[in-house]
Amino acid sequence: MRVSVIGTSGSGKTTFAGALARRLGVRHVDLDAINWQPGWTDLNQGDPEEFRRRVAEAVADEAWVSCGNYAKVRDILFGRATHLVWLDYPKAVVMARVLRRSFHRAWTGEELWPGTGNREDFRRWLKPEHPIRWAWDTYAERRARYGELMADPALAHLERFRLMRPSEAPRLIELLAAGL
Numbered sequence: 001m002r003v004s005v006i007g008t009s010g011s012g013k014t015t016f017a018g019a020l021a022r023r024l025g026v027r028h029v030d031l032d033a034i035n036w037q038p039g040w041t042d043l044n045q046g047d048p049e050e051f052r053r054r055v056a057e058a059v060a061d062e063a064w065v066s067c068g069n070y071a072k073v074r075d076i077l078f079g080r081a082t083h084l085v086w087l088d089y090p091k092a093v094v095m096a097r098v099l100r101r102s103f104h105r106a107w108t109g110e111e112l113w114p115g116t117g118n119r120e121d122f123r124r125w126l127k128p129e130h131p132i133r134w135a136w137d138t139y140a141e142r143r144a145r146y147g148e149l150m151a152d153p154a155l156a157h158l159e160r161f162r163l164m165r166p167s168e169a170p171r172l173i174e175l176l177a178a179g180l
Contacts, residue, residue: 004077005067007087008142009135010098016087016169017067023177029058031068033113040118048072084158086146091139098135
């Protein structure tokens with residue numbers, strides 16, 4: 001099983017994908033961990049070919065669960081995936097999650113991706129690219145785009161799931177673990 005998990009920033013993609021990967025006993029491929037290099041260097045923007053190469057290598061296995069929304073590697077992911085999960089939670093849920101996560105990370109100073117030195121900083125919260133602002137500003141547009149994506153006939157080869165409430169996540173994890 002190869003599962004791609006999508007959703008707006010703060011929806012819980014990494015948490016869901018990590019839990020599903022553990023339950024299935026497969027690799028968890030976190031696209032942010034591949035993208036964000038030391039010093040907040042963004043491979044997706046700065047070296048897209050290297051980013052694509054690393055993602056293709058990460059999803060070459062026969063089983064994995066990925067999380068992330070990078071359009072530049074969508075063809076690689078969806079070309080290999082067997083399942084697509086969209087975490088389409090209400091904006092209030094997303095914003096509460098992204099605020100809680102950002103506060104925790106900034107308060108504890110935890111490193112976001114091991115070996116990068118990248119940490120959350122309260123001083124960055126008002127910048128447009130910060131996850132709080134990004135989640136707020138892009139929520140409606142991403143929701144519309146993912147709705148179109150889920151209806152795309154070119155993705156008919158994928159078993160697709162749209163979760164609209166966090167309470168649906170544990171049941172889907174169990175269904176996927178049981179092989180549907």
